[in-house]
Amino acid sequence: MKRTHDEREIKNWYDRRHRNRGENAWRSAEAYPVFLGYLNPLPGRKLLDVGCGTGFLLKAAAEMRLETYGIDISDEGVKIAKQISPDSTIIAGNGENLWLPDEFVDYITCIGALEHFLDIERGVNEMVRVAKPDATLCIVVPNANFIYWRLKRSKGTEQQDINETLMSLNRWKNIFTKAGLEVLGVYHDTWLARKIGKLALALLPIRLTYQFVFVLKKNKKNETTDN
Helix, strand or coil, X not given: CCCCCCHHHHHHHHHHHHHHHHHHCXXXXXXXXXXXXXXCCCXXXXXXXXXXXXXXXXXXXXXXXXXXXXXXXXXXXXHHHHHHCCCCEEEEXXXXXXXXXXXXXXXXXXXXXXXXXXXXXXXXXXXXXHEEEXXXXXXXXXXXCCHHHHHHCCCCCHHHHCCCCCECHHHHHHHHHHCCEEEEEEEEXXXXXXXXXXXXXXXXXXHHCCEEEEEEEECCCCCCCCC
């Protein structure tokens, strides 16, 4: 049985990664504007990036004249993010306990972070809490049925060593709709095209993709779907 790690262990893992790799700990800067494109944000509005890592998404958003906020569990990551995006308000903390007031932000991004939360449902509920009634969200999460993992009979990234929850498309949808979010669309993570090519990615069924890019809208109605 896989051991459950506590928050301190998770924080230490990400601190080590950020110390060792610096601003190269995650994707490079050019990977992030695509996620903002799904939101079609308006200048002057507020954006929160949950699990902001090295801060490249925040920098891209700030350059679009958004008022930007970020949170990451890693103190070392926050140090880097503040250097990368000095115009953003960034704090160290966990996504299950956001420091912002209710209905505060217009846009929320969470790129490859939610699956590492100890309490995923609470994390999503916190995003819904701080989102304005008409807020739009872009959340990227991994697919338990990714074809490569199925063929190799292995699942997950190196972060399986610390904490990583994989779910199917329907299970992720259920998490979001249960929290009061409407799914506007689900897309491939185009970063995968760097490895398999754009044509191969276009032909890959969404249910077998690497990560799902969910575009969501806050919805007062709580709807559930079958797992």
